[in-house]
Amino acid sequence: MYVLWALLPDECIRRLGIVWYPNREWAVLLPAYSVIIVLLTYFTYFSLALANTPAFSDPMAFIDAKAHIPALDGPDPYRRSNDPNVVPESYDIPIGIVNRVLYGPRKHRE
Template sequence: MVEKDPTSPVSPLAQFPPLPPTESRSRAPEFYGFVAWTSTYLLFCVYVLWALLPDEYIIGLGVTWYPNREWAILLPAYSMVLVLLTYFTYFALALAATPPFSDISTITDSRAHLPPITGLNSYFDHARPNAVPEMYDIPIGLVNRVIYGSRRNHAGKETP
């Protein structure tokens, strides 16, 4: 019997039981993740102790200088303002980059495939019963005219 690779073109299904993992992969991400997790919890515990313990206990631990306690309130407040300012900035940049409704780029782009400029006849040429039409993007003005009818000016007359 010829053994096949676990995912060969002849047998696209994985082999069962699965092959044991190779030992060539690095375990460094696991260690980095553990160090990041433990250091985050350690720093949070130090922060809470600094914010809540009386001065006598902190000095009793041998710490001679530490920041003023008002920073225990100011740092989270400033960080929340920074997060909100970041969201506001990204929203404002997205809004500033959005073209106005009157801009043609809200309707079409540079990749639009429009028929040759011969008027609307090029669309009607492809409307014959047995015609295989070439693929074109339909201008928004023609779509609006078909869906909503002709425009009316202020005098009540139809315009083409």
Template sequence: MSDRSQPELPTSPTSPLAPYPPLPPPQYRSRAPEFYGFVAWSSTYLLFILYLLWVLLPDSIIIALGITWYPSREWALLVPAWTVVVVLLTYFTYFALAFYNTPPFDDIWTITDAKALHPDPDTPNPYHPRAIPELYDIPITLVNRVLYDRREGDQDGVAASQ
């Protein structure tokens, strides 16, 4: 007999509550990520404490602890400073590359690209008359003609027929 005290979770990919793919039962799940996370967390704190001891303790106490060699104290400032500079330089480099690869405002490539799909006016619609036609990019000349075409007596770009 199965235990019916707890309802089964939905396992259908169409159900919004169902995990997909379904999670394995708890007795078969690995606990390795928990151990790896704990080791990473504890080793990070241990290294940070050792770093603070190296930076803040005087030389006499470090030598009394039996440590005969350790890096110069100037590295305690140089490594974090260089890290900050490298991070900022990385952001600056990506920002500069984005500017470099952006075409000028008067270039046609700012509004279209080689992948644009324009309708061919000579090809008839092969679909049923009431079917939804293929999607196409609207040519910029058509957009400009519809939005900005001014006729005589036209005010604010609105056709005189209104």
């Protein structure tokens, strides 16, 4: 019906028995508005995702509230797991240790 209303001349539509219909400019405006609404929806969700993403320097970029970090008091939990008779506890490894293992010790610039 939409395509017939958009393409047929007024005389053909009246012969079909339809005496009232919206202005023809809506045949162009409805699809145009629909495309704009879809694009604005994508832009809005993309903007919200960018706004809620923490900065790279923020620790929340790689640690969340569910992280299981070992307590600092007592012996080092990472060294305790070297004993072959011990089943180590499950911990999230801090990013500093990961970087030292992957990239070596930090080199100071002179």
